[in-house]
Amino acid sequence: MRMVMVGIFLLLGLVVSPAVVLVHGQPGFISIDCGLAEGSGYKDDETTIDYSSDTDFIEAGVNKNISSSFISTSLQRQLLNLRSFPDGSRNCYTIKPVEMDSKYLIRASFMYGNYDGLNLFPQFDLYLGVNLWDSVNLTGTSGTMSTEIITISSRNFMSVCLVNTGLGTPFISTLELRLMDMSLYNLTTDDSDSLVLYKRLDVGSTTGQIVRYPNDTLDFIWSPYNLPSWTSIFTLSEVKDLYGQFSAPSMVMSTAVRPANESSDTLNFSWTTDNPSLQFHVVDHYAELEVLKENEVRDFMDCGTGVFCYGPFSPDYLVADAIYTKDTMTGQDHYSVSVIKANDSTLPPILNAIEIYALKRLPDTATNNRDVDAIMNIKATYRVKRNWMGDPCLPKNYTWEGLNCSYDSSYPPTIISLDLSSTRLSGEIAPSLGNLTSIQFLDLSRNNLTGAVPDFLVKLSFLTFLNLSSNKLNGSVPSALLERSQDGSLILSFGDNPNLCTSYSCNTTEPCLSGSCKKKHKKFVIPVIAALSVAAVLVIFTALIAWRKFREKRQGEPAANANKECSFLIQHNRRFTSTEIMRMTNNFQRVLGKGAFGTVYHGQMEDGTEVAIKMLSQIRHGSVEFQTEAQLLMRVYHKNLVSFIGYCAEGDNKALILEYMLEGNLAKHLSGKDKNARVLNWGQRLQIALDVAQGLEYLHFGCKPPIIHRDVKAANILLNERLEAKIADFGLSKAFLDEELTHISTAVKGTHGYLDPEYFNSSKLNEKSDVYSFGVVLFELITGQPAIIQSVGSERTTIVNWVAPMIEIGDIKNVVDPRLHGDYDISSGWKAIEIAIACTPPKSIGRPNMSDVVAELKECLGIGIAPERTTSVKSERPENTFGSMSYPSARW
Structure with a gap:
């Protein structure tokens, strides 16, 4: 009898695809024992499956063994060890080779076994690619769980990611893939749907x-x-599968149950769930195991809770068959399946096996295949030392470091920005970069790249920013890139490449000699940059004029009938009405903060993207600052600067729409006043300092003309959900339009406590003013104290003066934030203090530049952040380790 489906009969041929040959042998298997030592593997004694170490599939995590108290002779070998992920919010296995457009069963297993001695079961999420697969919630005395999913591969690899949800450290014991024939388990009409066991x-x-x-x-x-109301029957004969839509082996099909009470007409099976939204598919397996006499009939109905009732049905002798449905069972917390004796049957019903699957729709489309292949090749070519795992663009909270993506519901995400500056790249510019055809921003500066500037960069038609400066490139810059730079369609930087020729007189037909074009370089760059700066100003000015004309046309109309548009300079040049900005903020319901010139509100765009909307107050005079910030934000882009999404200018109502930073500003995390703020550990503080330093380095050296922020302070440093720091608030920033100047004279603006004393006294501003302010922020990170400290009585002092006497006597214990409870490396602590000292001399000539600070902070971070508890009031201060950086001794 052919296999049946409720309401639909599927006639399947018996031709076996080539994939089945792989399934029926371990060549179709990938079996990973997570946490096994690198290069090791074994054949499991019970299953004969070959297991290998996970080191070829993962770049993060640490190997751990379960507690000896959980080890027994019956425990599977694969569960003795595991891989734990104490660092990073998302860690992903990249599993390959995988056959594209093929069906796989993927199984992940977890056994906690108190491996960390905490005796606390962690909870975390498990993702398949960009979509949530399951939530790991461990049970039992040892904390065990296994989860399976049947899915179709869309690429030649699969990503399985563990995501930290803040409820303990994720870990995994085993990860297994099994290739299946495409004809098996077609329970849904959509091939993109998956089935979770x-x-x-x-x-x-x-x-x-x-x-x-x-x-x-x-x-x-x-x-x-088994159930007490059932009794077992079995056969020693082989049960054959002739139909091939489902796969239950003979060993399973050769046993069955029937009602223990011979007078009973029904077999009942039920299950419960705490998630009524789950949609279940049921597969009931049948095979007749007894030779029926002529007058015997086994006929029954198979019915599921209000969804299906198939029959009457008579299974064939020693032939596997099944009843299933494509209609899902959903909306309840209790379900049952009943196998009911038919009226004409002389024998009770039987049941051999049951499978229940929850439908799992994977709605998010992974990043464009071309871009994924390109970025994977770039990662391999340069051996990028970043947490580049899983999908590059999704989920949005876990976009790869240095990447920005474009999201359009009609198409897969594409990579539009790549920042690989200061990542120690070497070799030639990788051809794979030319396959990122949607890229707009590309920064390869401050590396060791060699060879010529390739022509394929010219073919990147959407490219608007290209930074190749501070490398070892040679030859000439393609003339087409120079032309795009001159007409303003491309911001191009290529300085500090001594052997690179950069003028029209040096082209592919006229060989360049080393340095022969250096003098022409500055003459070419400055007008282009100036033109671009003017262009940015003109864009905003044009928008404001357009709005003024729009308002004049609408004068006299009732306010209720007005539907004024606000021009947002965001991806794809989308435009929003003022009604939409009200809707984004839910009528300005949630305040994120208040600044000198207005209030910042939480907003949400139509695609779900959260934003921060900075509204300029109508009663304050911040129009100049608003325009300054808008102009600068349109020019700058860096991973450690808050991203500019757009702006709105409507008469007196002005707003900047910025990237939303979940963890708010740094000041609240250091003050201790916000009960919801976390206490930052030493490593997090150093990383935040490095993030800020890199952002300032970009403003000072990566922008042409350079930009001085002028208001670097803890309140203007924002943190995202991964505690990545980004500099915000450019309202007071200044650009050096003439790069030959050592300083500019301007009215003193900034925040007391962070203000450069030389700038305060002379009104002469240069990039070293930001260095001083950064030094104050670094002291705040080290000490947990504010920039201005209320001393005994009513006296107030700066943090620079507050730490001075303790540093002089080597009292690091009382300098470092007591909330760390001594958990920091002493050498790293002194190194950080010395960097802060070097940044804060009263004269700017004694301060390092931000590139030097970045280098020293990286060294400081590399010293080690392992807990080292300070045990005495005096901790010996190490020798000056501040590299070749020259700075005066700490005389306060």
């Missing part, structure tokens, strides 16, 4: 043992199951 039961098992490979060639795991 809920239960797979071998009912009537006479051995009480789990059945899996090699008895099940797909390595499905069948758990024995």
Whole structure:
């Protein structure tokens, strides 16, 4: 009898695809023992499956062993060890080779076994690619769980990611892939749907043992199951599968159950769930195991909770068959399946096995395949030492460091920005970069790249920013890039490449000699940059004029009928109405903060993207600052600067729409006044300092003309959900339009406590003014104290003066924030203090530049952040380790 589906009969041929050959042998398997030592592997004694170490599939995590108290002779070997992920919010396995457009069973197993001695079961999320697969919530005394999903691959690799949800450190014990034939388990009409295993039961098992490979060639795991109201029957003969839509092995199908009470007409099976939104598919397996006499009939109905009722049905002798439905069972917390004796039947019903799957739709489309292949090749070519795992663009909270992506619901995400500056790249510019055809921003500066500037960069038609400066490139810059730079369509930087020729007189037909074009370089760059700066101003000015004309046309109309548009300079030049900005903020319901010139509100765009909307107050005079910030934000882009999404200018109503930073500003995390703010550990503080330093380095050296922020302070440093720091608030910033100047004279503006004393006294501003302010912020990170400290009585002092006497006597214990409880490396602590000292001399000539500070902070971070508890009031101060940086001794 052919296999049946409720309401639909599918006629399948018996031709076996080539993939099945792989399934029926370990060549179709990938079996990973997570946490196994690198290069090791073994053949499992029970299953004969070959397991290998996970080191070829993952770049993060640490190997751990479960506690000896959980080890027993019956424990699977794969569960003795695991890989733990104490660092990073998302860690991903990249599993390959995988056959594209093929069906796989993927299984992940977890056994906690108190490996960390905390005796606390962690909870975390498990993602398949960019979509949530399951939430890991461990149970039992040892904390065990296994989850399976049947899905179709869309690439030649699969990513399985563990995501830290703040409820403990993620870990994993095993990860297994099993290639399946595409004709199996087609329970849904959409091939993109996946099936998460809920239960797979071998009912009537006479051995009480789990059945899996090699008895099940797909390595499905069948758990024995019986009820007191059932009785088992079995056969020693082989049960054959002739139809091939489902896969239950003979060992499972050769046992069955029937009602224990011979007068009973029904077999009942039920299950419960705490998630009524789950949609279940049920597969009931049947095979007749008894030779029926002429007058005997086994006929029954198979019915599921209000969804399906198929029959009457008579299974064939020793032939596997199944009843299933594509209609899902959903909306309840209790479900049941009943196998009911038909009226004409002389024998009770039977049931051999049950499978229950929860439908899992994977709605998010992964990043464009071309871009993924390109960025993977770039990662491999340069051996990028970043947490580049999983999908580059999704989920949005876990976009790869240095990347920005474009999101359009009609198309897969594409990479539009790549920042690989200061990442120690070497070799030639990788051809794979030319395959990022949607890229707009590309920064390869401050590396060791060699060879010529390739022509394929010219073909990147969307490219608007290209920074190749501070490398070892040679030859000439392609003339087409120079032309795009001259007409203003491309911001191009290529300075500090001594052997690179950069003028029209040096082209592919006229060989360049080393340095022969240096003099022409500055003459070419400055007018272009100036033109671009003017262009940025004109864009904003044009927008404001357009709005003024729009308002004049609408004069006299009732306010209720006005539907004024606000021009947002965001991706794809989308435009929003003022009604939409009200809707984004829910009528300005949630205040994120208040500044000198207005209030910042939380907003949400139509695609769900959260934003911060900075409204200029109508009663304050901040119009100049608003325009300054808008102009600068349109020019700058860096991973450590808050991203500019757009602006709105409507008469007196002005707003900047900026990237939303979940963790707010640094000041609240250091003050201790906000109960919801976390206490930053030493490593997090150093990383924040490095993030800020890199942002300032970009403003000072990566921008042409350079930009001085002028208001660097803890309140203007924002943190995202991963505690990555970004500089905000450019309202007081200044640009050096003439790069030959050593300073500019301007009215003193800034925040007391952070203000450069030389700038305060002379009104002469240069980039070293930001260095001083950064030094104050670094002291705040080290000490946990504010920039201005209320001393005993009513006296107030700066943090620079407050730390001076303690540093002089080597009292690091009382300098470093007591909330760290001494958990920091002493050498790293002194190194950080010395960097802060070097940044804060009263004269700017004694301060380092931000590039030097970045280098020293990286060294400081590399010294080690392992806990080292200070044990005395006096901790010996190490020798000056501030590299070749020259700075005066700390005389306060």
